[in-house]
Amino acid sequence: MFTRYTVALAALLLVGAAPASYAADKPTDPQIAHIAYTAGVLDIEAAKQAIKKSKNKEVVDFAKDMERDHEAVNKQALDLVKKLKVKPEDNATSQALTKAAKEERAKLAKLKGAAFDKAYIENEVAYHKQVNGALETLLIPSASNAELKSLLETGLKIFQGHEQHAEHVAGMLK
Amino acid sequence: MKAGVPDRPVRLAILTLASIAIAMPAAAAATIQVTIDKLVFSPASVDAKVGDTIEWVNKDVFAHTATVKGGWEVMIPPRKSASLTLKAAGAVDYFCRFHPNMKGHVDVAP
Numbered sequence: 001m002f003t004r005y006t007v008a009l010a011a012l013l014l015v016g017a018a019p020a021s022y023a024a025d026k027p028t029d030p031q032i033a034h035i036a037y038t039a040g041v042l043d044i045e046a047a048k049q050a051i052k053k054s055k056n057k058e059v060v061d062f063a064k065d066m067e068r069d070h071e072a073v074n075k076q077a078l079d080l081v082k083k084l085k086v087k088p089e090d091n092a093t094s095q096a097l098t099k100a101a102k103e104e105r106a107k108l109a110k111l112k113g114a115a116f117d118k119a120y121i122e123n124e125v126a127y128h129k130q131v132n133g134a135l136e137t138l139l140i141p142s143a144s145n146a147e148l149k150s151l152l153e154t155g156l157k158i159f160q161g162h163e164q165h166a167e168h169v170a171g172m173l174k
Numbered sequence: 175m176k177a178g179v180p181d182r183p184v185r186l187a188i189l190t191l192a193s194i195a196i197a198m199p200a201a202a203a204a205t206i207q208v209t210i211d212k213l214v215f216s217p218a219s220v221d222a223k224v225g226d227t228i229e230w231v232n233k234d235v236f237a238h239t240a241t242v243k244g245g246w247e248v249m250i251p252p253r254k255s256a257s258l259t260l261k262a263a264g265a266v267d268y269f270c271r272f273h274p275n276m277k278g279h280v281d282v283a284p
Contacts, residue, residue: 065272068236068237069236069237069272072235072236072252073236075235076235153212154212154213157212157213157273157275158213158236158273160273160275161213161270161272161273161274161275161276162273164273164274164275165271165272165273165274168274
């Protein structure tokens with residue numbers, strides 16, 4: 001179920017695993033901004049699907065929390081790139097993330113009721129876990145602008161909170 | 175010494191007692207501020223008394239809660255404050271329901 005996300009994020013992490021001599025593989029600030037923003041947008045889209053499809057109050061509440069928080073983070077990100085005059089730059093990682101999310105949404109669209117709830121929440125746990133891994137090991141260490149780094153660090157704390165929140169909801173669905 | 179007018183030390187003592195009497199109700203109902211900034215409750219742990227109010231000042235653009243498992247919950251909207259008057263003594267751990275990695279503690283004395 002999570003294979004595609006995992007592959008996309010493994011690709012993301014691979015960039016970080018490259019030897020330091022391949023400096024060109026390290027994402028630039030415009031690319032980092034794009035990846036972080038895209039990761040947020042994808043989770044908002046997943047949340048919107050859950051709000052529409054789920055009948056479970058816990059799941060819908062969780063999805064609304066995701067939508068609200070990620071919109072707030074992304075608004076801050078947009079304000080920051082504007083202030084820094086950085087133009088977010090599309091890149092292979094953003095594209096892989098988008099492709100994987102699209103496939104996951106198509107899969108979830110076919111599910112109903114408890115099966116949908118379970119698949120959505122489990123994917124939220126996996127997704128946040130992997131984005132957090134990417135933030136910690138690649139995006140934050142690669143960011144050169146201090147304000148961008150600081151925003152990513154706040155983002156990491158938010159997403160770690162979401163991961164725990166998702167795990168809690170997953171536990172309640174069992 | 176004339177009767178009816180207390181001498182200086184006695185007047186001082188009366189004044190001191192009066193000021194204690196004024197100060198006491200204020201001390202019995204203090205407001206304790208806890209700031210939330212970048213998903214951190216600060217100070218993380220506070221000492222309070224029954225009747226005191228805790229005011230959470232949220233500097234984040236995110237909504238948070240201060241939630242005690244099986245107990246009270248306070249919603250703290252983005253860039254807003256929210257308060258709770260403590261009604262029961264005891265030590266309580268609280269967390270943010272939206273971001274359970276945010277943790278705080280209150281020691282409430284009777």
